Amino acid sequence: MALGRVLALALLCHGVISGPAGVALSAQRKLHGRFLHITDIHPDAYYKVHSSTDEDGACHRGKGPAGPYGAETTDCDSPFSLVNATFDWIAANLRDTIDFVVWTGDSARHDGDERLPRDADQVLGTNTWIADKFADLFANAEGKGLTIPVVPTLGNNDILPHNILLPGPNKWLKHYSHIWRHFIPEEQRHSFEFGGWFDVEVIPDKLAVFSLNTLYFFDRNAGVDGCANPQEPGYKQMEWLRVQLQFLRERGMKAILIGHVPPARTESKKLWDETCWQKYSLWMHQFRDVVVAGLYGHMNIDHFLIHDKDEIDIAALSGSSELGARVAMEDELSVMSASDYLVELRNRWSKLTPPPGKRGEVAKDGKRKKGKKVKDPWGERYHLSLVSPSVVPNYFPTLRVLEYNITGLEDAPVWKGALTGVSRAVADEEASSQKHLELRDLSGETDVDDTTLTKKKKKKNKKPKKTPPHDPELHIPEPPSKSSPPGPAYSPQPLTLTGYTQYFANLTRINNLSLTDLSTSTSARPAVITFNEQDAGESGSEDRRGGWRDWLLRWRSGKHGGKKPASPHPPRPREFAFEVEYSTFDDRVYRLDDLTVNSFVDLAVRIGERVGAKGAEVGSSSEDEEEEEDEDEDDDQESDVESDGDVETEKKKKKAKKGGKKGSKKRKLNKTWLHFLRHAFVGTLEEDELKKLY
Structure with a gap:
């Protein structure tokens, strides 16, 4: 009997036989150092080709420019043709070269059509369809498990009504525990029904992906109330995350966090x-x-977030802090509201401290070239969130493939399916028994002192007062050991994200539509509307913009809004394919050596820079400066004297133009910022439209 068990284990290890149902074993598979991020698919079973993209049509009825693979730059959802073509492209181009998939929610259509209200069967039906497509795409040869892990997370449109998820256990979490049975480790399915969060060791003993249920953090979820009350699911999820990250630290593992x-x-x-x-x-x-x-x-929209530890306020964790009021962001951002949001981000980035050295390069001794000691050479004051654009063609359909450093991990054991090992069961049992694991708080030797957390300036050499946290239930994790090196988010090392390649499907070209103006359309509006103060009245700026906001947030009919098919015959689309929009590995404007925090801080600083007096931003390339100078020369050539009879007048005009030009140079475009905006909207906006948003 014992010999038989040893033989079975040996065969399992060598991939000769399969493990239990739901477990895929493949000893031959190696790590590629790449994974796929896919988000916001929003499949719509009611989508109709050549229907109207106006709000009354919603790509469900009427005559209009809805294309065979979707209606780009509109508020319409994804036709099934786009979803099928996307999975076919992944199968042909990515399936065998990635190590895992992160799928960050919203796999149901929006509830934007009053004539076709959503119901639970529709929401769960499309989610089941997408989950099964992932399971089929990455099924092993025996069809009893997956070759690689797929880690999903709940979106705000994956429930009904959208945004509102009550504390678990509830029917929605129970349904998703079944729909995602291929993806949630078996021993976590029961706990998933209570909160909707789980984690997967995508590289055993090396890297885990944590699927966060961000609906319990979402400000628009009226069914819950934050993360300060121990009875709230948000609080419980944060406690679970704290304990699990502590276990990873003790095991020498790293984590990627995902959420919707x-x-x-x-x-x-x-x-x-x-x-x-x-x-x-x-x-x-x-x-x-x-x-x-x-x-x-x-x-x-394609962008990133840089979070600053100096904004942490312990009092806010108990809900007792009087912080500046912030309104809940719109559920779905229009181009104009998105640009306002991005401008606010840029204003924040303009105040960031540039990282030491050129483009984030840090000397081993943590010093600048002049010998001045750098207080935070690795940028550990900040942490990073990457926000990927969507498959649904609110702009163009998009996929992102991220790469990470696998130096020294080339022969590491790979994921073999649902985790059922003793070590994981023991870890979960320990986590349950240590629900309130006592870790060092602010009164201990943490590096987040009261000065940082309350943002009060202390006199030099004067020790800050050690104020205990307001919430007696608050358990603050220990910081890294002072002797430990910076983590992979800050210093290039194994598991550091090295870059990503962004793919998009140019539906304007692929759909190949022949359209004509539809003069009877009244609700169509272009994808971008510029703010006109004269049309908005003479009241205060907030009132003016507020009046326009109600209109700007209306349904988007897209770049082809107000048009109809020129021919009654079915469209003849070109072959569907994703193509590279850009890659951080060779983007000459972004110049990201990797995806460490300092690399993004350097990029954010350049985006936030204001153009200098000479018309070129600090850090801009020589090509940018030459282009600026050429533009100035063209301006000078426009001032030719038309007659000899009024030389003095022409001199005055030229002098005035020259004086005005000095002022205009300060308003020259920051090309890094313009480049960022172009990517934010996935290349759907023309140069003049971007400059209007600028």
């Missing part, structure tokens, strides 16, 4: 409840040696 709704927060807007944002930011800072990055979706 990102922790976006500017001066006036927010997506998360403040107590959840504060606790998350504190956790990320204290576990900066463990967490590689946070990956999110929901917002459809």
Whole structure:
């Protein structure tokens, strides 16, 4: 009997036989150092080709420019043809070259058509369809498990009504525990029904992906109330995350966090409840040696977030802090509201301290060339969230493939399916028995002192007062050991994200539509509307913009809005394919050596820079400066004297033009910022449209 068990184990290890149902074993598979991020698919079974993209049509009826693979730059959802073509492209181009998939939610259509209200069967039906497509795409040869892990997370449109998820256990979490049975480790399915969160060791004993249920952090979820009350699911999820990250630290592992709704927060807007944002930011800072990055979706626009530990306020964790008011961000951002949000981000970035050295390069001794000691050479004051654009063509359909450093991991054991080992069961039992694991708090030797947390300036050499946390239940994690090196989010090493390649499907070209103007359309509007003060009246700026906001947030009919098919015959689309939009490995404007925090801080600083007096931004390339100078020369050539009879007048005009030109140079475009905006909207906006948003 014992010999038989040994033989069976040996065969399992060598991939000769299969493990239990739901477990895929493949000893031959090697790590590629790449994984796929896919988000916001929004399949719509009612989508109709050549239907109207106006709000009354919603790509469900009428005559209009809805294309065979979707209606780009509109508020329409994804036709099944786009979803099928996307999975076919992944199968042909990515399936065998990636190590895992992160799928960050929203796999049901929006509830935007009053004539076709959503119901639970539709929401669960499309989610089941997408989950089964992932299971089929990555099924092993025996069809009894997956070749690689797929880690999903709940989106705000994956429930009904959207945004509102009550504390578990509830029917929605029970349904998803079954729909995602291929993806949730078996021993976590029961706990998933109570909270909707789980984790997967995508590289055993090396890297785990944590699927966060961000609906319990979402400020628009009226069914819950933040992360300060121990009875709230947000609080419980943060406690689970704290304990699990501590276990990873003890095991020498790293983590990637994924969620649907990102922790976006500017001066006036927010997506998360403040107590959840504060606790998350504190956790990320204290576990900066463990967490590689946070990956999110929901917002459809391509951008990143830099979170600052100096904004952490312990009092906010108990809900007792009087912080500046921030309004909940719009559920779905229009181009104009998205640009306002991005401008606020840019204003924040303009105040960042540039990283030491050129483009984030740090000397081994932590010193600048002049010998001045750098206080925070690795940028550990910050942590990073990456927000990927979506498959649904609010702009163009998009996929992102991220790469990470596998130096020394080339022969590491790979994921073999649902984790059923003794070590994981023991870890879970320990986590349950240590629900309130006591870790060092602020009164201990943490590096997040009261000066940082309350943002009060202390006199030099004067010790700050040690104020205990307001919440007696608050357990603050220990920071990394002072002797430990910076984590992979800060210093290039194994598991550091090295870059990503962004793919998009140019539906304007692929759909190959022949359209004509539809003069009877009244609700169509272009994808971008510029703000006109004269049309908005003479009241205060807030009132003027507020009046336009109600209109700007209306349904988007897209770049082809107000047009109809020129021919009654079916469209003849070109072959569907994703193509590279850009890659951080060779983007000459972004110039990202890797995806470490300092690389993004350097990029954010360049985006936030204001153009100098000579018309060129600090850090701009020589090509940019030459282009600026050429533009100035063209301006000078426009001042030719037309007659000899009024030379003095022409001199005055030329002098005035020259004087005005000095002022205009200060308003020259920051090309890095313009480049960032172009990518934010996935290349759907023309240069003049971007400059209007600028």
